[in-house]
Amino acid sequence: MNGTDSKNVMGGDNHVTLAKKIAKSVDWHFILIFLALISIRIPFYLTEHIQEDAYIFFRTAKSLAETGVYGFNPGERVSSATSHLYIFFLSILRLGFKEAFIYIALFLNTILFLMGIYLIIDHFVTGHRQTLLLWGLVGLLPIALLISYSGMETSLLIFVIGLIIYF
Numbered sequence: 001m002n003g004t005d006s007k008n009v010m011g012g013d014n015h016v017t018l019a020k021k022i023a024k025s026v027d028w029h030f031i032l033i034f035l036a037l038i039s040i041r042i043p044f045y046l047t048e049h050i051q052e053d054a055y056i057f058f059r060t061a062k063s064l065a066e067t068g069v070y071g072f073n074p075g076e077r078v079s080s081a082t083s084h085l086y087i088f089f090l091s092i093l094r095l096g097f098k099e100a101f102i103y104i105a106l107f108l109n110t111i112l113f114l115m116g117i118y119l120i121i122d123h124f125v126t127g128h129r130q131t132l133l134l135w136g137l138v139g140l141l142p143i144a145l146l147i148s149y150s151g152m153e154t155s156l157l158i159f160v161i162g163l164i165i166y167f
Contacts, residue, residue: 029132037114037139044149045106054151057081058102061090086153102151109155110148114139116155119162 056072060081063074070087072080081087093101093108118135125131138144147154 033132033136033139034114037136038110040140041110041145041148044145045103047149049149050102050106050151057083057086057090057151057153058105061087061094061101064088065091065094083153083156086156089156106149106151109151112159113144113147113155116159116162117144119166120158123162123166 060070060072063072064070064087067074069075069077071078090101090105093104097104114135117138118131121135121138122131125134147158
């Protein structure tokens with residue numbers, strides 16, 4: 001038995017084979033389009049243009065996270081938001097990220113939106129290449145950009161609809 005045979009018998013090259021299998025199974029087109037769609041939104045985040053109504057969500061989430069009271073004003077129990085799930089989502093972010101929770105929410109909204117429209121498109125379009133092309137184009141629409149950085153609950157809604165349709 002020479003040195004090469006003992007290396008193969010001992011499993012020395014198995015990590016290379018596993019790495020090749022993983023690289024082949026990863027959908028690089030999906031990842032590249034996803035990263036491009038996120039990157040295109042960066043300048044919009046920097047404008048800090050957030051819909052005025054989103055601040056109702058942010059303030060209610062802050063109140064819930066800090067006082068445990070679901071309301072716009074601290075200590076005042078009033079349902080002040082149209083999406084209770086989004087308030088709880090934002091409250092968790094507020095607990096974890098303090099003042100930075102708004103920026104984290106905008107980034108997560110982008111991910112939720114992009115994944116939601118991908119699930120919807122993938123369900124209705126046949127062919128992976130066509131799905132990726134349509135996903136990239138829809139992700140570039142002005143309304144798609146606005147949904148990503150507006151701070152509103154629309155991203156979460158689209159993601160949930162995508163899950164329901166896809167599964």
